Amino acid sequence: MTAPARYLRTVNVPLDQLREFPGNAKRGDIPLILDSLRHNGQYRGIVAREITDDPLLTVLAGNHTTKALALHGPGDCGAPVKVRGKERPCGICGNDPAWELTARAEVVECDDETARKINLVDNKSSEKGSYDRDDLAELLSYMDGDLGGTGYTDADVQLLIAPPPSLEELADTYGDPAADDFWPVLKFRVSPEVRDAFYGLTINCTDTNDDNVRFRYLLDRARNAPDHAA
Ligand SMILES: [Zn+2]
Numbered sequence: 001m002t003a004p005a006r007y008l009r010t011v012n013v014p015l016d017q018l019r020e021f022p023g024n025a026k027r028g029d030i031p032l033i034l035d036s037l038r039h040n041g042q043y044r045g046i047v048a049r050e051i052t053d054d055p056l057l058t059v060l061a062g063n064h065t066t067k068a069l070a071l072h073g074p075g076d077c078g079a080p081v082k083v084r085g086k087e088r089p090c091g092i093c094g095n096d097p098a099w100e101l102t103a104r105a106e107v108v109e110c111d112d113e114t115a116r117k118i119n120l121v122d123n124k125s126s127e128k129g130s131y132d133r134d135d136l137a138e139l140l141s142y143m144d145g146d147l148g149g150t151g152y153t154d155a156d157v158q159l160l161i162a163p164p165p166s167l168e169e170l171a172d173t174y175g176d177p178a179a180d181d182f183w184p185v186l187k188f189r190v191s192p193e194v195r196d197a198f199y200g201l202t203i204n205c206t207d208t209n210d211d212n213v214r215f216r217y218l219l220d221r222a223r224n225a226p227d228h229a230a
Contacts, residue, residue, distance in 0.1 A: 005110035005118060010045055012102040015070055018048060019056040020063050021115075026123040028064030032151050034071055038081050039149020041091035042069075047122070048105040049115050057107060060115055061122035066103055074101040084146050091149075133160060186215075 046062025059066050069092065076097045080087040093099035110118070137160045140152060147153060165173070190198070198214065205217035 002111050002113045005049075005108040005114055008050060008107045008109055010104065010106050013048065013057060013105045013107075015066065015101045015103060017056055018046075018066055018103065018105070019058045020066070021059055021119050024063050024119060024123075026064070028067075030064055030068050030071060033064050034068040036149050036151060037065070037068055037072070037092050038077075038079070038090050039083070042104050045104045045106040047118065048107050050107050050109050057105065058115070059105075060108070060118045062103070062105075069101065069103050072101075075099055081148070083148065084144070133163075137161060 042065065044062075044065075046065050047060045048057035048062075049060050050057055072092050075093065076095045076099065077090050077093050078095070079090060080095060081090055089095045137157075140147070140150070140157055140160065143150060145154070145157075147157070171177075198218070199208075201221070202208070202214035202217050205214050207213040
């Protein structure tokens with residue numbers, strides 16, 4: 001019989017007392033999480049499992065937050081955060097040389113099966129689901145272009161505001177595709193001499209502004225050439 005996890009306490013845990021979940025399958029974006037932590041602070045506790053007689057806590061959820069904190073390291077990182085052109089202290093260390101390398105953790109106890117399920121579902125739930133583009137665009141618009149700590153880039157916002165046109169919109173703008181839109185395209189580099197010969201030999205075609213017409217004219221001439229009939 002397995003049971004749900006039981007909450008024990010919330011504590012600041014030195015990183016060297018935490019163990020990464022063995023076999024954690026998720027490969028998170030650690031620099032992005034570090035950027036968020038520096039901007040926003042650790043707004044959410046990691047979830048760590050306490051096992052009787054085990055001196056270390058095992059991180060069930062928040063393995064990449066823990067790694068991002070490790071990447072930051074102890075003490076003052078020496079890098080304030082710039083928000084709307086103004087500097088403010090780092091959300092992790094507060095630019096305090098005495099800051100100790102800790103993570104705020106919700107400590108739970110549970111059995112092995114529930115531990116694996118929590119690790120799996122916590123990773124999975126963050127990738128499942130979708131976005132309402134309008135709601136997302138509105139939220140991002142409040143940032144006034146200062147996207148630090150949001151996980152979004154200028155390019156992401158551009159795509160959201162001006163997404164690539166749909167096929168229907170392309171058809172409205174350019175008309176329905178013509179049959180020859182899907183014809184093969186011949187493309188090759190030639191020397192200036194060959195180009196001049198091409199234009200010279202096709203000077204009498206019906207439309208000298210159209211290389212396609214010139215090319216077909218050249219083919220007709222080749223077909224009708226005396227040595228071709230042989
Ligand atoms: Zn810092």
